[in-house]
Structure formats: C-alpha cells, structure tokens
Amino acid sequence: MKMANNKLIYFDNASTTRVNPRVLDVYTKACDEYFANPSSIHKEGQRSLYLFNRTKEDLLSLFKLKEHEVIYLSGATEANNLAIKGVALRYKNRGKHLITSIYEHPSVLEAFKQLEKEFGFEVTYLSPDSQGVISSQKVESAIRSDTILISLMAVNNEIGSINPIEEISNLLEKYPKIIFHVDACQAIGKLEKEINYSNVDLLTISAHKIHGLVGFGALIKKKKIDLLPLNSGGGQENGLRSGTEDLPNALAFLEAIKIALNDETRNYLYVKELANRLVAYLKVHSALFELNSTENVNPYIINFSTLTKKGSVVVEALSNENIMVSSTSACHSSKEKGSYVVKSIGKDDKISSNTIRVSLDYSNTLEEVDILISTLNKIIGEIR
Ligand code: PMP
Numbered sequence: 416m417k418m419a420n421n422k423l424i425y426f427d428n429a430s431t432t433r434v435n436p437r438v439l440d441v442y443t444k445a446c447d448e449y450f451a452n453p454s455s456i457h458k459e460g461q462r463s464l465y466l467f468n469r470t471k472e473d474l475l476s477l478f479k480l481k482e483h484e485v486i487y488l489s490g491a492t493e494a495n496n497l498a499i500k501g502v503a504l505r506y507k508n509r510g511k512h513l514i515t516s517i518y519e520h521p522s523v524l525e526a527f528k529q530l531e532k533e534f535g536f537e538v539t540y541l542s543p544d545s546q547g548v549i550s551s552q553k554v555e556s557a558i559r560s561d562t563i564l565i566s567l568m569a570v571n572n573e574i575g576s577i578n579p580i581e582e583i584s585n586l587l588e589k590y591p592k593i594i595f596h597v598d599a600c601q602a603i604g605k606l607e608k609e610i611n612y613s614n615v616d617l618l619t620i621s622a623h624k625i626h627g628l629v630g631f632g633a634l635i636k637k638k639k640i641d642l643l644p645l646n647s648g649g650g651q652e653n654g655l656r657s658g659t660e661d662l663p664n665a666l667a668f669l670e671a672i673k674i675a676l677n678d679e680t681r682n683y684l685y686v687k688e689l690a691n692r693l694v695a696y697l698k699v700h701s702a703l704f705e706l707n708s709t710e711n712v713n714p715y716i717i718n719f720s721t722l723t724k725k726g727s728v729v730v731e732a733l734s735n736e737n738i739m740v741s742s743t744s745a746c747h748s749s750k751e752k753g754s755y756v757v758k759s760i761g762k763d764d765k766i767s768s769n770t771i772r773v774s775l776d777y778s779n780t781l782e783e784v785d786i787l788i789s790t791l792n793k794i795i796g797e798i799r
Pocket residue numbers: 429430489490491492493520522568570571572598600601621622623630632744746
C-alpha cells in the first residue's frame with residue numbers, strides 16, 4: 416500500500432501525549448538549578464523542599480481544594496494502587512465491602528481482585544448503562560452497612576463516557592464512613608468544565624495524559640483520610656510514599672496542569688469539532704462501522720468497531736499509513752481478547768473484538784481527521 420501521507424498523524428492521545436516543550440523546559444531547567452534533595456537539611460536542600468511544597472499548594476489551588484493534600488508518585492497506576500489498597504487495608508476493621516465498576520482501568524480492577532483474593536474483601540462490580548454511565552442511584556443501591564470504599568473513574572479511557580462524579584460525591588456526603596476515590600486521569604483538562612472534586616476523598620491524576628512527562632502523577636487526598644503506605648523506606652510524603660522527592664518532575668507536572676486547565680473549555684470545543692466530523696462519517700457508514708462512544712461522551716475519545724474487517728488489521732493498516740490509533744487501550748491492546756469495556760455496555764463479542772479507539776488532542780487538525788476518513792475508506796475497501 417502506498418503511503419497516503421508522510422506526516423505522522425497521532426490519534427492515540429488517551430494512551431499518552433507528546434510532551435509540551437514548555438513542560439520540558441521547566442523540567443530541564445529544574446534538573447540544572449534545583450537538583451538538591453529536598454530531604455537534605457543544607458541550604459540547597461531546604462530551597463528544594465520549599466519549592467516542592469509550593470508546587471503542592473499551587474496544584475491544590477488550581478483545583479480549588481482546601482481540605483486536601485498532595486502525594487506525588489509515579490503515575491496513575493501507583494496512585495490507584497495506593498488509594499485502593501491503602502484505604503482497604505487501613506480501614507479493614509470498619510468493614511469488608513468495596514464498590515467499583517467492571518470497566519475500570521486494570522490498575523483499579525487488579526487492585527480490587529487482589530484485595531478479594533488475598534485479603535478476603537467483598538467487592539461489588541457495578542455495570543455501566545448502555546451509554547457507558549454509572550448513575551448515582553446505581554451507586555447508592557450497592558451501598559451496604561459495611562461498605563468502606565467506592566472507586567469510580569471520571570472518564571472511561573476506552574469509550575470516553577463521563578460519570579456524574581460531582582453528583583455521586585455529593586450523595587456520598589450522607590455516608591461519612593465511606594471513602595470515595597476517583598481515577599480522573601482521562602478527565603483532567605479534557606472536559607467542557609473541570610469537575611469540582613471538593614467532595615472527592617481521593618483523586619488520581621497522571622502527567623503524561625496532559626502533555627507532561629511519563630512516570631509522574633499524584634494522589635490528591637483529603638487530609639483527614641489515613642492510608643496504609645505501600646512503600647516502606649525513608650518516610651517521604653508524610654510516610655505515604657517513600658522515595659526521594661522529585662522536584663523537577665513536580666515543577667513540570669504543575670506546568671502541564673496549568674496549561675491543561677487554562678485552555679480547557681476552548682480545547683474542548685475545538686476537539687468536539689474534530690470528533691463531530693469523525694462521528695458524522697461513522698454514522699453515515701453504519702453498515703461498515705458501529706459507534707461505541709455514545710451521547711454523553713468526552714470528545715477526546717471516539718470508539719467504534721469495524722463490521723466488515725478485523726479491527727486489529729485496520730489499526731495496523733492505518734499505522735502503515737502513518738496514522739496511529741489503538742484497538743482497545745494500550746494497557747491490554749496486545750492480548751486480543753476483545754474489549755471488556757465495550758462488552759460492559761452490552762456489545763457482543765464480535766463488536767468488542769473489533770474496536771478502534773481514536774483519541775484526539777487539541778494539537779490535531781480537521782485536515783488530519785479528513786485524512787483518517789479517506790484512509791479508512793481506502794482500507795475498508797482494500798482489505799480482504
Ligand atoms: N487509569 C486510567 C483511566 C488510564 O487511562 C491510565 C493510562 N492508560 C491509567 C490509569 C494508568 O496511568 P499511568 O500510565 O500514569 O500509570
């Protein structure tokens with residue numbers, strides 16, 4: 416097949432994003448200027464510590480959070496593990512029941528499975544409706560007298576559906592013994608208006624989904640909540656995450672968040688235009704494609720299935736044409752079992768085994784979407 420275009424078209428932004436040069440600049444300057452260990456008691460170390468703590472204050476004020484504190488760690492996987500296992504193991508004497516959903520990221524699901532298998536917890540896995548949404552009523556009806564933790568994602572990483580996090584967090588105010596954790600790493604900076612997280616107890620965010628550096632993120636937690644630390648060591652981050660504090664990454668992360676939140680609404684409206692163009696094409700060709708992303712969806716993630724060709728073959732053919740999309744999420748895209756997320760909204764095995772996820776970014780253009788559409792036309796016609 417001849418190359419349709421020689422420019423890379425990157426539509427895998429839910430998987431990771433290109434680092435913003437401003438973020439990289441902050442990082443490299445900080446590596447040079449502020450390399451002293453914030454735990455050292457000499458003058459340079461104390462300067463690093465001051466700046467490190469300032470990044471946390473700035474981060475909290477960007478999200479308008481007054482009752483929270485920040486724990487920096489290596490990304491959303493670690494934040495989810497610390498939140499879920501940290502709460503369950505710390506509060507196990509309060510109750511043994513936990514609630515999550517069946518379409519969470521593996522870093523959430525596997526943590527719950529471990530708690531079930533190794534530690535005797537009981538977990539209720541909620542199913543989303545056909546739109547990919549988990550309602551507050553569904554959450555409330557799963558609550559038991561021994562429920563200690565509820566963990567739900569804000570935006571699903573495969574189909575882009577948005578959960579009513581504010582509504583659920585307000586509802587849970589009636590249940591002060593239940594701790595509410597939200598994996599928001601696909602939501603931050605990618606909604607029409609950022610969610611108000613003030614009633615969320617634990618919040619997971621990650622740098623590389625918003626043009627920050629891979630390998631850094633935060634768990635933002637209400638101060639009053641205690642966690643069992645998973646790392647033993649030097650006692651950094653109030654004993655909750657031992658390991659030398661990473662000031663350059665903290666500064667770079669703050670820059671990435673500032674950029675993401677600053678232009679959030681404008682970026683959203685722009686990306687929505689791109690998404691609308693793609694969705695309109697998919698709808699017109701409903702004999703060839705089934706749309707899996709539905710109405711209440713974040714436009715950054717458009718998921719559909721190919722009806723006449725194998726999804727993975729189309730992904731590969733697009734890649735050969737320099738267009739990067741993914742089949743499910745990058746975390747399990749090589750296993751070929753079909754998407755458990757797409758199955759969770761009621762789609763059959765054929766649909767969920769042939770999914771394509773186009774995850775957009777504000778750096779993409781309408782022209783790129785048009786190239787994707789014309790290349791899809793060509794591929795769908797060519798593959799036997
Ligand atoms: N949760 C969700 C919803 C995600 O999309 C991802 C990234 N695929 C993660 C967690 C894991 O993020 P990280 O790479 O920062 O560990």
